[in-house]
Amino acid sequence: MTQHSSRPGxxxxxxxxxxxxxxLLPLVGGITPFAIGGQHAGQVVVIGxxxxxxxxxxxxxxxxxxxxxxxxEPAEAFYTCPFSNLHLGGLRSMHDIAHxxxxxxxxxxxxxxxxxxxxxxxxxxxxRLSTGSELEYDRLVLSPGIDIRWNALEGYDEKxxxxxxxxxxxxxxxxxxxxxxxxxxxxxxxxxxxxxNPFRCPPxxxxxxxxxxxxLAQYKPKSKVLILDAKDNxxxxxxxxxxxxxxxxxxIEWVGLSGDGRVTRVDADRLEVETEFGTVHxxxxxxxxxxxxxxxxxERAGVTDDSGWVPVKPDTFESQQAEHIYVIGDASxxxxxxxSGFCANAQAKVVAAAIxxxxxxxPAPEAYWTNTCYSLVGxxxxxxxAGVYRVRDGVIAEVEGSGGVSPANAPETTRALEAEYAxxxxxxxxxxxxxxxx
Amino acid sequence: MPSFRFASHASRRGPLRSLVHAAAGLALAALxxxxxxxxxxxRLDAAQSLLGDSEPQTQGLTLDLPHVSEDGSSVPLTVxxxxxxxxxxxxxxxxxxxxxxxxxxxATFHLTPLGGKTEISTRVRLNETQQVIAIATSQQGERxxxxxxxxxxxxxxxxxxxxxxxxSLSNPRVSIPSGLAAGEPGEVRTLINHPMETGxxxxxxxxxxxxxIVERFSVSLNGDTVFEAELRQSVSANPYLxxxxxxxxxxxxxxxxxxxxxxxxxxxxxLDIT
Numbered sequence: 235m236t237q238h239s240s241r242p243g244x245x246x247x248x249x250x251x252x253x254x255x256x257x258l259l260p261l262v263g264g265i266t267p268f269a270i271g272g273q274h275a276g277q278v279v280v281i282g283x284x285x286x287x288x289x290x291x292x293x294x295x296x297x298x299x300x301x302x303x304x305x306x307e308p309a310e311a312f313y314t315c316p317f318s319n320l321h322l323g324g325l326r327s328m329h330d331i332a333h334x335x336x337x338x339x340x341x342x343x344x345x346x347x348x349x350x351x352x353x354x355x356x357x358x359x360x361x362r363l364s365t366g367s368e369l370e371y372d373r374l375v376l377s378p379g380i381d382i383r384w385n386a387l388e389g390y391d392e393k394x395x396x397x398x399x400x401x402x403x404x405x406x407x408x409x410x411x412x413x414x415x416x417x418x419x420x421x422x423x424x425x426x427x428x429x430x431n432p433f434r435c436p437p438x439x440x441x442x443x444x445x446x447x448x449x450l451a452q453y454k455p456k457s458k459v460l461i462l463d464a465k466d467n468x469x470x471x472x473x474x475x476x477x478x479x480x481x482x483x484x485x486i487e488w489v490g491l492s493g494d495g496r497v498t499r500v501d502a503d504r505l506e507v508e509t510e511f512g513t514v515h516x517x518x519x520x521x522x523x524x525x526x527x528x529x530x531x532x533e534r535a536g537v538t539d540d541s542g543w544v545p546v547k548p549d550t551f552e553s554q555q556a557e558h559i560y561v562i563g564d565a566s567x568x569x570x571x572x573x574s575g576f577c578a579n580a581q582a583k584v585v586a587a588a589i590x591x592x593x594x595x596x597p598a599p600e601a602y603w604t605n606t607c608y609s610l611v612g613x614x615x616x617x618x619x620a621g622v623y624r625v626r627d628g629v630i631a632e633v634e635g636s637g638g639v640s641p642a643n644a645p646e647t648t649r650a651l652e653a654e655y656a657x658x659x660x661x662x663x664x665x666x667x668x669x670x671x672x
Numbered sequence: 673m674p675s676f677r678f679a680s681h682a683s684r685r686g687p688l689r690s691l692v693h694a695a696a697g698l699a700l701a702a703l704x705x706x707x708x709x710x711x712x713x714x715r716l717d718a719a720q721s722l723l724g725d726s727e728p729q730t731q732g733l734t735l736d737l738p739h740v741s742e743d744g745s746s747v748p749l750t751v752x753x754x755x756x757x758x759x760x761x762x763x764x765x766x767x768x769x770x771x772x773x774x775x776x777x778x779a780t781f782h783l784t785p786l787g788g789k790t791e792i793s794t795r796v797r798l799n800e801t802q803q804v805i806a807i808a809t810s811q812q813g814e815r816x817x818x819x820x821x822x823x824x825x826x827x828x829x830x831x832x833x834x835x836x837x838x839x840s841l842s843n844p845r846v847s848i849p850s851g852l853a854a855g856e857p858g859e860v861r862t863l864i865n866h867p868m869e870t871g872x873x874x875x876x877x878x879x880x881x882x883x884x885i886v887e888r889f890s891v892s893l894n895g896d897t898v899f900e901a902e903l904r905q906s907v908s909a910n911p912y913l914x915x916x917x918x919x920x921x922x923x924x925x926x927x928x929x930x931x932x933x934x935x936x937x938x939x940x941x942x943l944d945i946t
Binding site: 430431432465466491492493510511512539541545567569570629630631 | 825861
């Protein structure tokens with residue numbers, strides 16, 4: 235039995251190399267017990283070390299430690315989008331939302347390579363890295379998150395993002411937007427441009443507006459928040475608006491699609507935006523959350539469709555367009571599941587089970603997913619929406635009667651408890667995903 | 673960590689797998705072309721009664737809608753005709769249908785040669801996953817049909833609570849092109865606030881909210897009608913319309929909306945041809 239037995243066209247030299255590798259394994263330690271007996275369970279490459287990718291790598295190893303798992307992620311520290319709004323609002327440091335890969339390597343035996351995946355050849359099942367080396371895979375997991383559709387909104391390109399940050403990938407953009415907020419004069423207007431569906435984290439823009447308003451109320455009380463939205467409805471809208479009124483009075487103004495809220499042109503140099511019907515809004519700090527698409531490597535893999543996102547088979551999240559490539563998280567079309575970190579984590583577990591089964595030629599176990607999106611309207615004011623999802627009639631559907639949203643007009647104690655639950659949720663999912671101790 | 677396999681070009685298995693992919697691709701392409709008797713417009717009475725005995729052409733008319741929409745109350749739709757017509761002929765009518773809506777007919781657009789470019793956008797209500805159908809008719813009676821499936825999901829993170837809605841025609845908004853040459857098509861966008869009550873919805877007390885919709889929208893240039901739309905319940909609240917005009921001369925453009933209570937709203941703009 236060799237590790238390459240299922241793959242045709244293999245030359246003799248590699249076969250020997252493979253055997254040599256297996257014979258070295260006892261020296262490596264106890265991390266791949268099944269391989270010691272010469273059984274190779276398959277090689278899985280995971281691209282992207284966020285909620286989806288890190289969870290997939292861990293749960294593949296938990297399901298079958300004999301599977302060789304390689305995680306490709308350029309960053310040594312991953313900053314989460316969840317809770318990055320707390321940094322913007324001055325409530326958490328960037329350090330508090332950074333996570334590393336020690337547990338995956340040291341405890342689970344995942345090989346973590348800090349490089350960019352630059353190309354994927356689905357025909358030869360290889361991934362080319364920015365280091366120049368290539369990785370083979372039996373199964374590939376893509377969890378690349380989002381990329382910005384530069385210029386889909388007139389005037390908004392990479393250069394514009396240095397002046398009008400999107401801050402929709404946590405990291406330097408988050409810090410830039412925070413520093414702009416800190417530098418803003420009292421009496422200024424924070425203008426946020428919110429995108430049409432679908433986009434990463436449906437309640438995210440509105441939590442951000444809330445926590446910015448919270449900061450302004452304390453430190454720059456004459457300042458305002460203006461949200462210009464390309465939608466008429468948004469996630470937890472009633473709950474957000476109730477909270478805004480209670481906590482911030484009229485500090486936050488929201489203009490929806492039918493009120494001429496859709497921005498069609500950005501002038502980042504002048505911090506100016508123009509709407510579809512010609513209204514020009516002047517910002518002091520301009521946060522443009524632009525249209526998005528699946529992370530770039532998904533395009534290279536040939537798994538995106540004309541929407542820019544990745545259609546997947548609902549029960550396994552395997553690409554509909556390329557065999558043996560599984561795509562999870564924000565990049566995939568999983569609606570009605572939202573593009574959330576929690577969903578990516580839940581999808582990763584389904585994919586880990588499906589891949590482990592497929593490598594043993596077993597059918598995938600029946601899938602279901604859960605999701606909760608907590609949002610902070612204020613530091614002590616939390617709201618949430620939850621859902622349970624299963625495959626019904628060949629598509630993902632919310633289980634009837636599952637989940638729901640926080641009650642309207644609830645007492646302060648309920649909101650305060652949910653704010654605590656939000657922190658508990660964050661700590662728990664980061665521990666599950668990266669092993670970050672609480 | 674020697675047990676991890678790095679690729680070696682000697683082990684590529686490209687050609688065989690590519691063939692398999694190509695074959696699968698062909699099979700998919702075949703599936704994407706449904707048998708004639710099974711076209712969505714042949715299964716919808718409203719579309720059939722419009723078409724009569726005529727067999728529509730299937731090339732030239734395109735519907736652009738998202739594959740998946742997370743908000744069935746407002747799905748962006750664009751219909752485009754770029755097919756071939758005899759000289760002097762033009763598309764004078766486009767009908768839109770949603771085959772699984774309680775009332776399938778969405779809207780009818782009436783166009784003139786002054787459109788210059790046949791491309792119309794609006795926002796529609798889709799009750800559930802279904803086929804959206806467009807049928808275009810030329811002035812000389814040529815017919816074109818197309819359909820597109822849209823999956824509607826109810827996303828738990830996109831719970832609708834509804835904003836404030838005016839109960840009559842208000843805030844007409846218009847964007848017209850500037851700096852057009854004579855005969856050059858320019859984009860016109862219009863938006864008006866109106867609840868577009870379907871007559872099917874119940875209020876919080878369980879009473880049916882009576883039907884109340886904008887029924888007609890028309891645009892004239894110097895007194896001549898250049899674009900008209902008949903709207904029905906499946907057009908989203910706050911009707912939005914985007915279309916093209918290719919005027920030969922400068923003049924006054926008048927926009928009129930009329931709802932089923934007889935109320936009208938007007939907006940007048942000056943169009944300059946350079």
